Amino acid sequence: MAKKVPIAVVRRLPRYFRYISELYRQNIMKVSSKELSEKMQVTASQIRQDFNHFGGFGQQGYGYNVPTLNNEMSQILGVNENFSAIIVGIGNLGHAIANNVNFTKRGVRILGLFDSDPEKIGKPCGVHVIADVASLPEFCKKSRPDVAILTLPKNAAKDMFDRLKELGVRGFWNFSNTEIRSEDGVAVENVHIGDSLMLLTYRLREMSDDSEN
């Protein structure tokens, strides 16, 4: 794991993990790069190249042992590090994320939900009770969450990011329709769900263009 892994490889890892953990769940013991390549619709060569960035965990003449592969992948992606997280902004989206994303499967534990709306504070959401964002400084000092999930309005997101960074949060999963740039010691993942809808409409338009010509 010495030299830097190319970004193109890194971005494929979650998809590998999905397929491998599914095989593992099904108690399948062995998979070859060829079999996996057919399932995933990528070349076997790419799979072998990709895996080898992290050291060879296959065996010549046999293939890959699924439990080993699953374990290595989990290690690489950090899904058994048991990171802690908070969700800030409990509107429709925050609520859906709190209740829909399988955090456990990805090694993340939700410590608490926060909102600034007095209507919401104190109300339950899933297994949690929504707390006041005003209590965040105290909360962070005590519980030291690793990650903050930002599901608040666009204009409030950057401010909250700055505050939480100050309070020691190191990872941000940002759904606020604005791009927060990762700086020095923090990692930021900006999610723009709408982008994928635009790719769909692009392809739909492309399809009708084709059929008309």
Added chain:
Amino acid sequence: MAKKVPIAVVRRLPRYFRYISELYRQNIMKVSSKELSEKMQVTASQIRQDFNHFGGFGQQGYGYNVPTLNNEMSQILGVNENFSAIIVGIGNLGHAIANNVNFTKRGVRILGLFDSDPEKIGKPCGVHVIADVASLPEFCKKSRPDVAILTLPKNAAKDMFDRLKELGVRGFWNFSNTEIRSEDGVAVENVHIGDSLMLLTYRLREMSDDSEN
């Protein structure tokens, strides 16, 4: 717009659109590839190359006219085609998508929401009333939705896809934690929100590795 646009370029389009439509909203009339490159943290060269896949809409010595650019981008992405859509599966996620995604901005109009749970059928959700999935054949014949947004459980998604494809739906925005492959005349966008969380934990793990060495 003759030769095929590289996939790498296509995937950057939604991000361009976000930045350009923001400039447009701010009534800014002019932007150069250099200015845009600084805002977006990409090279000016890449911006010019990318835009030129769709024909030159800049002007030498001046830059790009923002309204023109915005209009071209909208055209390319199909956001003023006025596509119609339905949402199938109104759990937490379906509910959040119905109420959180700015469909209008992307040229998509929601015609209706559908679920199979008798508890939900007839209940309101935003401006809509949840209808029975059993009414889909009739509904599709009459209203011909272009797109189906699949926010139902993993195991039900593929079946629903097959049924809706049969009923003439051509675009699928799939949130069901399973990969549906696009076939012949349909376009599928599979969304795996969790993948982005894993990229975040990957980077967090990487960061702590670095600081420990």
Added chain:
DNA sequence: TAGATTGTTAATCGATTAACAATC
């Protein structure tokens, strides 16, 4: 051992960046 499949090097392909002539 023979067959299979990895790990890895070399070849190809595509994407990004640099450079600059064209031109507004």
Added chain:
DNA sequence: TAGATTGTTAATCGATTAACAATC
């Protein structure tokens, strides 16, 4: 006209695929 910035070609860089020796 002089200055600026595009459109586009050429050079570089990185990613993917092919091929095969190593080896289980």
